[in-house]
Amino acid sequence: MNLIDGKAIAQKILSELRTEITELRARDFPPGLAVILVGEDPASQAYVRSKDRTCHELGMHSVKFELRASTSQAELLTLIHQLNQDPAIHGILVQSPPPAHIDEATVIQAIDPRKDVDGFHPVNVAKVALGDPSAFVPCTPLGCQRLLVESNVQTAGANVVILGRSMIVGKPLALLLMQKGLGGDATVTVAHSRSRDLPAICRNADILIAAIGRPEFVTADFVREGAVVIDVGINRIADATKQSGSRLVGDVAFAEVAPKCRLITPVPGGVGPMTIAMLMRNTVQACRAFHTVA
Numbered sequence: 001m002n003l004i005d006g007k008a009i010a011q012k013i014l015s016e017l018r019t020e021i022t023e024l025r026a027r028d029f030p031p032g033l034a035v036i037l038v039g040e041d042p043a044s045q046a047y048v049r050s051k052d053r054t055c056h057e058l059g060m061h062s063v064k065f066e067l068r069a070s071t072s073q074a075e076l077l078t079l080i081h082q083l084n085q086d087p088a089i090h091g092i093l094v095q096s097p098p099p100a101h102i103d104e105a106t107v108i109q110a111i112d113p114r115k116d117v118d119g120f121h122p123v124n125v126a127k128v129a130l131g132d133p134s135a136f137v138p139c140t141p142l143g144c145q146r147l148l149v150e151s152n153v154q155t156a157g158a159n160v161v162i163l164g165r166s167m168i169v170g171k172p173l174a175l176l177l178m179q180k181g182l183g184g185d186a187t188v189t190v191a192h193s194r195s196r197d198l199p200a201i202c203r204n205a206d207i208l209i210a211a212i213g214r215p216e217f218v219t220a221d222f223v224r225e226g227a228v229v230i231d232v233g234i235n236r237i238a239d240a241t242k243q244s245g246s247r248l249v250g251d252v253a254f255a256e257v258a259p260k261c262r263l264i265t266p267v268p269g270g271v272g273p274m275t276i277a278m279l280m281r282n283t284v285q286a287c288r289a290f291h292t293v294a
């Protein structure tokens with residue numbers, strides 16, 4: 001089968017982290033993560049709960065703040081300042097996107113860069129661009145790169161096309177894949193909604209990464225025979241045949257694209273579990289740096 005089992009790879013990473021966390025706890029350094037959600041978006045609520053649950057399963061210290069949608073920016077900043085000072089908290093994450101009255105850039109810049117386990121703070125964005133190993137790398141790009149490495153997909157010399165230029169996925173992923181070394185050395189093209197002739201650009205890809213947030217946008221005509229396809233999209237669409245009335249699909253039209261691929265990630269069970277595993281990894285990294293544990 002040509003499926004990349006993100007769930008299984010994430011489980012392997014989590015079980016390695018569990019050992020590390022046990023050792024850190026034995027030294028009285030339990031890694032701690034604070035997750036903040038403002039508002040009641042159901043998808044964000046599901047993500048935040050899943051992050052919190054994974055922390056508990058790993059024996060990490062976890063605090064979850066679910067704040068009402070009307071929470072002011074000043075209140076949110078006060079909470080972040082408190083968490084910046086809290087020695088039990090090594091990682092702080094504010095679920096994106098926040099409600100419209102909150103300026104996300106201001107909020108991200110209030111987070112101590114040493115606790116910015118999302119890798120969204122300008123200090124970490126710059127460190128990633130510079131190739132500084134102390135950077136926090138955004139979790140979804142890190143998860144995509146790790147999926148490729150764990151699946152023995154050669155990135156060196158490969159033509160990678162990334163569909164989407166977001167600060168959460170497309171831009172940082174481009175930087176990672178063009179870095180020197182394992183999981184890097186790729187020839188990266190970043191394409192987006194304004195690119196001319198997207199299918200033609202994508203057909204040039206040995207590795208195609210879809211991160212545009214449009215359900216089943218990537219059809220068979222975008223994909224070269226034998227390509228590796230990573231689907232970052234998580235879109236809920238109406239489906240009257242389901243009891244819930246909806247189902248999750250990626251940015252790739254899986255049924256028609258999968259037969260052409262050497263390897264492809266499913267949705268769900270592909271990139272999603274890897275994002276959470278990388279968040280846990282980043283929090284352990286933050287804890288180690290805080291306590292100067294090599």
Ligand code: GUN
Nearest residue numbers: 093094095096097118139
């Ligand atoms: N929203 C979608 N992906 C992410 C992520 O990786 N981190 C945060 N904080 N919000 C998100």
